[in-house]
Amino acid sequence: MNPTQFDLIKFKSDLSKLRVLLILITAINLAYMIVVFGNAKLWLELYIKYNALWILIALQIMVAAIFIWFNWVRMPLKKEAKISNTFMLLFLGIFGMWLWFPNKADLKTLSKKINH
Numbered sequence: 001m002n003p004t005q006f007d008l009i010k011f012k013s014d015l016s017k018l019r020v021l022l023i024l025i026t027a028i029n030l031a032y033m034i035v036v037f038g039n040a041k042l043w044l045e046l047y048i049k050y051n052a053l054w055i056l057i058a059l060q061i062m063v064a065a066i067f068i069w070f071n072w073v074r075m076p077l078k079k080e081a082k083i084s085n086t087f088m089l090l091f092l093g094i095f096g097m098w099l100w101f102p103n104k105a106d107l108k109t110l111s112k113k114i115n116h
Contacts, residue, residue, distance in 0.1 A: 008114050014074060015102065018067065022097050025063045029094060032056055064089055067097055076113045 032052065036043050046052035071077075071085050088096040102110060 008111050011074060011110075011114070012107070014070065015107075018070060019101065021063060021066065022094075022101065025059060026094055026098075028056065028059065060093065063097070064093070067100065071100070076110055 035046065067089050068086055071082055071089065075082065075085075077085070085100055088100055090096070092099065
């Protein structure tokens with residue numbers, strides 16, 4: 001197995017881990033939104049007693065930092081694309097993370113870039 005093929009396997013593995021992380025943070029946000037709009041009493045208790053909003057914001061910042069790090073360190077893109085992806089990740093939050101995430105066609109082009 002040559003080193004570029006090993007890097008491609010590791011790259012796809014890292015992307016699958018990021019996908020799991022993104023699904024998790026999306027589920028947490030959806031659950032919080034359901035509580036906010038569904039049960040005001042529970043939401044007030046979570047907000048006042050446990051500072052749930054600040055915990056959620058801290059989680060989102062950590063996940064965004066991981067995605068930005070991955071964008072700059074592991075993605076085989078030009079600097080201009082990395083800059084625009086960073087702005088998308090920062091300003092669009094979870095929506096930006098879903099938009100940024102490469103699909104199968106993008107993975108094929110990225111694997112061609114890595115292998116050549």
